[in-house]
Amino acid sequence: MAYTILETEYVEINGVPLATPAWTINDLxxxxxxxxxRGDDRVVPFSDGAYPLRxxxxxxxxxxxxxxxxxxxxxxTDYANVRIGLMTNVxxxxxxxxxxxxTSDGTWNLILHLPDGxxxxxxxxxxxxxxxxxxxxxxxxxxxxxxxxxxxxx
Numbered sequence: 001m002a003y004t005i006l007e008t009e010y011v012e013i014n015g016v017p018l019a020t021p022a023w024t025i026n027d028l029x030x031x032x033x034x035x036x037x038r039g040d041d042r043v044v045p046f047s048d049g050a051y052p053l054r055x056x057x058x059x060x061x062x063x064x065x066x067x068x069x070x071x072x073x074x075x076x077t078d079y080a081n082v083r084i085g086l087m088t089n090v091x092x093x094x095x096x097x098x099x100x101x102x103t104s105d106g107t108w109n110l111i112l113h114l115p116d117g118x119x120x121x122x123x124x125x126x127x128x129x130x131x132x133x134x135x136x137x138x139x140x141x142x143x144x145x146x147x148x149x150x151x152x153x154x
Contacts, residue, residue, distance in 0.1 A: 004021060007024075027065055070139065
């Protein structure tokens with residue numbers, strides 16, 4: 001399946017670039033962060049301070065806003081009817097990102113493409129729903145709820 005990519009910095013999940021004429025990600029900055037650390041220091045009774053214990057990276061959960069349009073298909077061809085185009089584009093996102101992966105760990109591959117041509121990647125889940133709300137007859141906005149089990153993009 002051919003995709004027309006409109007940006008130099010974009011995210012791709014399960015082989016679907018999220019910077020096409022059919023949809024775009026409004027803010028990639030949540031993917032630049034890392035997960036919180038879990039763990040606590042041990043408090044020793046009747047002693048000053050605490051005994052430090054190792055911390056562990058938790059999973060990273062980010063919410064990425066997406067806008068889906070109905071005028072064009074992901075390969076930059078025009079739709080004759082924008083409502084049908086919008087539903088087709090929403091269905092494409094739902095089918096390729098919100099359907100559980102069939103891999104052994106159930107994850108999709110996420111690749112963050114950076115403007116200098118380098119990439120960062122990680123396994124991920126996309127948790128439905130995308131909370132669609134209308135912006136007019138030919139566009140909707142939603143939120144992709146992405147979980148990165150390893151806690152960072154490498």
